[in-house]
Amino acid sequence: MDDEEFGALYDALKRPVHAFAARRVGPEAAKDVVSETFEVVWRKRDEFPPDRAAWPAWVVGIAKNKVLQELQRRTRKHHDNRFAQDWTVEPVTDDTSHSVLDSVESQQIYRELTPAEKHLFDVAFFRDLPPSQAAAVLGISTSAFTTRVSRLRQRLRDLSEATGVPGPRPVADTEERIS
């Protein structure tokens, strides 16, 4: 991967990676996740597969690990109780859906999802990831991924109704296929 290719990949994915991370660790820490993710990409740029379509999945996989490390760091530091942010700003939990980028209503819905649903949501909502690669990130087949996404759509509609958040008009599958 040369500088031009790396720059194009960075420009295409830095904002989705930020949104992906912000949902879990907050927008400020998400900036670090973006940097750390692409620092790894930079170091491994010669190891990326020749098929460019596969690059976003690599980046998401790295970002997923960086988010996990950040959550572990917070947990570890919380136990140390040495520095200030642990004590005031953010409770240590895997449910830190406090991104300022998502609407308040959507954050409310996200908080209701189970950990597994959140993980599925984060990967599925990452734009630029086609189904086969999103499935690969999750370690499941494309068919299983699509089935779970279908269930997640229904789950979001149910939560939308339960929480009083105005939901989207369901998109008819047939209508989609025709268009």
Place this chain on the structure above:
Amino acid sequence: MSTGGRDDHAHVDELEAFRREAAALGFDDGQDVDEARLESADDFIARMRSAAGDERPSSRRRARRVVAAVLAVAAGVAVFFGVAHRQDAAVAESLPSLDYEFASAVRIAYAGGEDPRTTLDSLAAAADADAADPDEGSGAVQYKQSDSWFAEVDEDGSSSIVPRVREAWLAPDGSLTTRETLGAPLRADGRGAAPVRPDRPDAVDERLPAGTVDADFARSLPTSPARLADALLDHIECESRAVGPVRSMCLYREVVSLFETHVVSPELAAATWRMLRDEQGFVSLGSVKDRAGRAGLGLSIIDPENGRYRYILIGDPSDGQMLGVEEILIKDDPSLDAKAPTVTAFTAFLESRYVKDVPAG
């Protein structure tokens, strides 16, 4: 970015429908992230290449400019104001930033840092504890030893980073005797600051007359944080008293000057950290090993005028004293021959105590 064309339409349609519905619920997929919040690709690539040492300017002309600028600073009393007066020095070689807990070297330009209150409280508490059994020496002369750096040009035009070890004796009458010598070059990790060597082959002495410095300044300062702030703002004739960036930078500069020049009692050190607790703009960078390899806690403030410099204080968690100060260029400055981020100055405080005599000249 292409998404490839191998996925069956049914899978693609289902996923796209999910994304549209989630977006309609208010989930953000990154389209609305403010571009300015994230580094540009060019800056990111430049940073990575810089961190890897791919770009190491070393022209003879540039190195000479560095030496001239640093010597100009070192020659005068302005050295007491340290980092605040070295902004016009260009930089020929890059000095590695230290790795802070909340701001690694490669992210030093933009790491946000964390709430400083616990760090400041910790340093103040350490100073309080030290007050019970202070190790300030004995005598009436304030002795300070520090290690800074500058660039040295060899005959072949190459330059290297060399620390300057400085000793200063401040007598009760305000006369000041300084002795400077060259130390060993720093290691690749930017550490290696060390106490003065006994032989001191290149020592340069300077004696400034009585009344040059107010020797009682530190002892005259109140230890109430609010009153201390007032006294320091008076001393520097700060243009703003209102809590905000101008006031914070005034206090930063006064704190640096205080610790560079005077032996600071544990009580005053504790008051200093507590004073900064109520000021705006300071963040904690967390734990760090300083240039001399000592454990420290970093605090930082970014120059509010143009955001080009990050100023750092490193406190000693064992006794609340100041271990050092650093100045980092974090945005390119057209007037400087340097690429951000780069450390433009550091001083490590190595000794601070009272002694009985000023050495004979």
